[in-house]
Amino acid sequence: MRKEARQAEAAEKKCCGREIYEWVQALVFSVLTVVLLFTFVIRLIGVDGHSMMPTLQDGDRLLVLNSALCGGYRRGDIVVLRKESFLPEPIVKRVIATEGQVVDIDFFSGAVFVDGQQLHEDYVNEPTFLEEGMEFPLTVPKGSIFIMGDNRNASNDSRDVRLGAVDARYVIGKAVFLAFPGPDAVTEERIYGRIGEIA
Numbered sequence: 001m002r003k004e005a006r007q008a009e010a011a012e013k014k015c016c017g018r019e020i021y022e023w024v025q026a027l028v029f030s031v032l033t034v035v036l037l038f039t040f041v042i043r044l045i046g047v048d049g050h051s052m053m054p055t056l057q058d059g060d061r062l063l064v065l066n067s068a069l070c071g072g073y074r075r076g077d078i079v080v081l082r083k084e085s086f087l088p089e090p091i092v093k094r095v096i097a098t099e100g101q102v103v104d105i106d107f108f109s110g111a112v113f114v115d116g117q118q119l120h121e122d123y124v125n126e127p128t129f130l131e132e133g134m135e136f137p138l139t140v141p142k143g144s145i146f147i148m149g150d151n152r153n154a155s156n157d158s159r160d161v162r163l164g165a166v167d168a169r170y171v172i173g174k175a176v177f178l179a180f181p182g183p184d185a186v187t188e189e190r191i192y193g194r195i196g197e198i199a
Contacts, residue, residue: 042066043173045080048089050185051149051156052078053125055198056092059182062198064173073098073145073168075114078175078198081147086156086163090172093147093157094123097140104137105159112148113137123199125151132159140165 047060055078056062064080073079077095097103097114104113110127112119130153140146144165149155158165181194 042176044179045090045092045172045175047092047182050154051151052092052094053151053154053185055094055123055150056178057182057185060178060194061180061182062092062175063177063179065176067168067171067173070171070174073171073174075119079145079147080172080175081166081170082172083163083166083170086160091147092175093149093155095145096148096158097146099140099142099144101146102137102139103146103158107131110152123150126153128152130155130159132156133161134159134164138165143168145171 043064043066045062045064047056047058047062050058062080073095075095075097078092079095080090080092082090096112096119101114102116104116105111105128106113107129110129112121112128128148138146144167146158146165148157148159157163175198178195178198181190181192183190
């Protein structure tokens with residue numbers, strides 16, 4: 001009887017040990033998967049400032065698809081880039097034009113033109129009246145993008161001669177999803193209904 005009890009106890013310990021091992025293995029695999037995902041595929045980056053209002057708020061947390069997986073950028077994409085000689089923190093802006101396209105801005109009417117066609121920009125906070133020193137019309141160089149903030153008159157972007165058209169190699173990636181909202185600029189409340197895909 002004692003022998004059977006000892007065997008049952010040993011079998012129970014063995015089963016418990018196997019269960020713990022399987023849990024630890026699953027946990028390690030999960031952590032490794034998350035680390036690899038956030039290293040090579042997607043990143044979580046915060047918006048710093050009000051230059052992308054009303055689309056994005058200061059403090060928003062964005063999921064950013066790695067630049068190597070984006071397959072190039074198109075007008076309208078919201079990108080995150082880092083150019084420390086211009087600003088130390090990541091820069092979040094909208095792509096207005098890509099290589100070879102001609103950008104022109106009428107600062108009296110606030111209209112932006114790409115290849116002679118006026119852009120219909122329902123995402124901007126107000127028309128583009130702020131000049132920052134760049135001369136227009138401007139042809140976007142090869143391998144570069146022309147970027148602007150949606151809050152045009154409170155944005156440092158490609159209109160600034162210190163930044164200009166940006167070499168795409170500075171781009172970290174494309175913002176694809178609003179993961180956590182920052183406080184609203186007016187009410188200071190977080191609007192959780194904003195969570196979702198970024199347009």
